[in-house]
Amino acid sequence: MCQIIYNPQYKKYNLGANHPFDHARVEMVIDLMKELGYLKEMIVPDIASIDEILTIHGNDYVSAVEDASLGKQVNDLEKFGLGTFDNPVVEGMAEGARYQTGGTILGAQILLENKAKKVLQLGGGFHHAHKNLAAGFCLYNDLAAAIKKMTGAGWHVAYLDIDVHHGDGVHEAFYSDENVMCISFHESGEYLFPGTGWIHELGKGMGRSLKLNVPLEPFTEGESYIEVLKGIAEPALKWFKPDAVVIQAGADAHFSDPLADLMLTTQDFEIIFKTIIQIVDEYCNGRALFTLGGGYSITAASRIWSILYMTLLGFDIPEKIPEEWRAKWEAKIGKKIPESFYDLLPAFEPIPRKDEINRHNKELIRRVMDAVAGDWI
Amino acid sequence: MLIREVMKTDLTIISPETKLNDAYALMLGRKIRHLPVVEDENLIGVVTDRDLRLATSKLSEQPFDPEIQVRKIMKYPVRTAHPSDPIELATRLMRELKIGCMPVLEESKLVGMVTTSDLLDALLLLTGVHQPSGRLDIRLPNRSGELARLASLLAGHKINIHSILTYPDNERNVRLVLRIDTIEIKFIAQEICNAGFQVIWPPHIACVK
Ligand SMILES: [Zn+2]
Numbered sequence: 254m255c256q257i258i259y260n261p262q263y264k265k266y267n268l269g270a271n272h273p274f275d276h277a278r279v280e281m282v283i284d285l286m287k288e289l290g291y292l293k294e295m296i297v298p299d300i301a302s303i304d305e306i307l308t309i310h311g312n313d314y315v316s317a318v319e320d321a322s323l324g325k326q327v328n329d330l331e332k333f334g335l336g337t338f339d340n341p342v343v344e345g346m347a348e349g350a351r352y353q354t355g356g357t358i359l360g361a362q363i364l365l366e367n368k369a370k371k372v373l374q375l376g377g378g379f380h381h382a383h384k385n386l387a388a389g390f391c392l393y394n395d396l397a398a399a400i401k402k403m404t405g406a407g408w409h410v411a412y413l414d415i416d417v418h419h420g421d422g423v424h425e426a427f428y429s430d431e432n433v434m435c436i437s438f439h440e441s442g443e444y445l446f447p448g449t450g451w452i453h454e455l456g457k458g459m460g461r462s463l464k465l466n467v468p469l470e471p472f473t474e475g476e477s478y479i480e481v482l483k484g485i486a487e488p489a490l491k492w493f494k495p496d497a498v499v500i501q502a503g504a505d506a507h508f509s510d511p512l513a514d515l516m517l518t519t520q521d522f523e524i525i526f527k528t529i530i531q532i533v534d535e536y537c538n539g540r541a542l543f544t545l546g547g548g549y550s551i552t553a554a555s556r557i558w559s560i561l562y563m564t565l566l567g568f569d570i571p572e573k574i575p576e577e578w579r580a581k582w583e584a585k586i587g588k589k590i591p592e593s594f595y596d597l598l599p600a601f602e603p604i605p606r607k608d609e610i611n612r613h614n615k616e617l618i619r620r621v622m623d624a625v626a627g628d629w630i
Numbered sequence: 631m632l633i634r635e636v637m638k639t640d641l642t643i644i645s646p647e648t649k650l651n652d653a654y655a656l657m658l659g660r661k662i663r664h665l666p667v668v669e670d671e672n673l674i675g676v677v678t679d680r681d682l683r684l685a686t687s688k689l690s691e692q693p694f695d696p697e698i699q700v701r702k703i704m705k706y707p708v709r710t711a712h713p714s715d716p717i718e719l720a721t722r723l724m725r726e727l728k729i730g731c732m733p734v735l736e737e738s739k740l741v742g743m744v745t746t747s748d749l750l751d752a753l754l755l756l757t758g759v760h761q762p763s764g765r766l767d768i769r770l771p772n773r774s775g776e777l778a779r780l781a782s783l784l785a786g787h788k789i790n791i792h793s794i795l796t797y798p799d800n801e802r803n804v805r806l807v808l809r810i811d812t813i814e815i816k817f818i819a820q821e822i823c824n825a826g827f828q829v830i831w832p833p834h835i836a837c838v839k
Contacts, residue, residue, distance in 0.1 A: 273814065331790070334811075336788070337788055337789070337790065337811060337812075338787050338788045338789045338811075338812050338814065338818075339811070339812050339813050339814065381762060381813070383762070386761075386762070388762040388811070388813075389762060389813040390813065418813065421762060442759065443765070444765055444831060444832070445764065445765070445815070446762065446763065446764035446812070446813040446815060447759070447762030447763060447764075447813070448759030448762065448763050448764070448765065448809060449759055449762070471833075511816055511817070512813060512814060512815070512816060514832065514833075
């Protein structure tokens, strides 16, 4: 059974018109599932309290975010990464961020109480929020707050991040925590924001060799991605045997995403989701909390998260996206929506360096495994 | 970047009367490889772990007794650096002389030590990622005002520049690698391209002419 979590108040996390973090992405998923008759009851989470936010973030930072969000004058905004190009100050943003965090925390609660084995939180995934720094569209780290909730109850938790960007905020929060394994698959930080997530970033102290980073080459395609995902996530979770897995299911590794350079198709995402579920069922008590994340091609992200929804709830993926639905949303977003959940193949021109990229990625499996071998005993 | 910014100042100093085995124990205990030898407040030599090991090795023709004084084996005269030397000067000298450390003297007084490790730390500081940021690689015409034009374009978008690396590209251009605090690298690359700069990374940015 998969429980869906959603609150219309998530919409309050709005970073302004034309900002790529667009709430329409989620509304499209829900509306499309409704259209297909797939919509299940969705639990509405409470807003996260300030105390819950303070389990992850510093006092001064939270005050700055909350005050700025209320339109109050705040000194040193930039010190906290606020009022910048990526994280402009928008009224109500703190409230919106706390609603989203509340949803992810509720997801943790549902798993802890064994009310469901799978949870899909139709929001959250703010993996770039640091203890005292807003970055990359993220204010409050909902993922870290949910993971903390579970480790607080004595659980071992794995965090799996397939967003195209390094999950730096979550890694930082648990860098020396022996109860949390973090695995991030992302485009190499040599090229992409935030610039971290290198193989040698393995965790500190008791958390050593529990933080894995897989920096994939730009223009990596699905086949290579999935090979590396299986080659690393499977042995890692098999060894760590967590009580639950939190998955940041960002959709920005899609080939059409305007922010990055990986080349996954929606077909690849389906295989990725199924692979993750299979690993979770085999080695992690079947417990998984999926959140959304990045995904800035609105027509790709909405299809990818619809595929995630249908995969988790065991619905068949229809051949076509209903035409009326497409017409309605095309008018709203001013973009052409593909006729199918799946991308038309070939989806892009052949990548000239493909063989070299695949070889490099394959090496990553060996390099990551070699790096942790001494500690995984 | 100056030597004073990278040198170590918490020094372990020995006198020329120190025995080889004591000097070696000191190095092991403090995890260091170089000891400045000081007499009457003057630097008179340097001894490295390699000097000690070679001097006492059974493989050498006439191994020294570990009980003798470092005075017998220390290297002198010593090439030194000044706190206000640029690090590239010290780096070049250390590479030329094939040495791993330089004592830093100011008015003839020992004030610090700089080793290859300190210079590697400096390299990391110059090239590393210290805050979440994206990377831009730009070819810039080698003439005055171009960098200022680029910087003001970024400032106009409230984007902070975390670091800049430049190196010569060819006669007329320089390459510029910037780390800037935005996740929206492609958007800003497009703007930069439209403003007439040549963007090398991210790739496939089509400029509006
Ligand atoms: Zn992302």
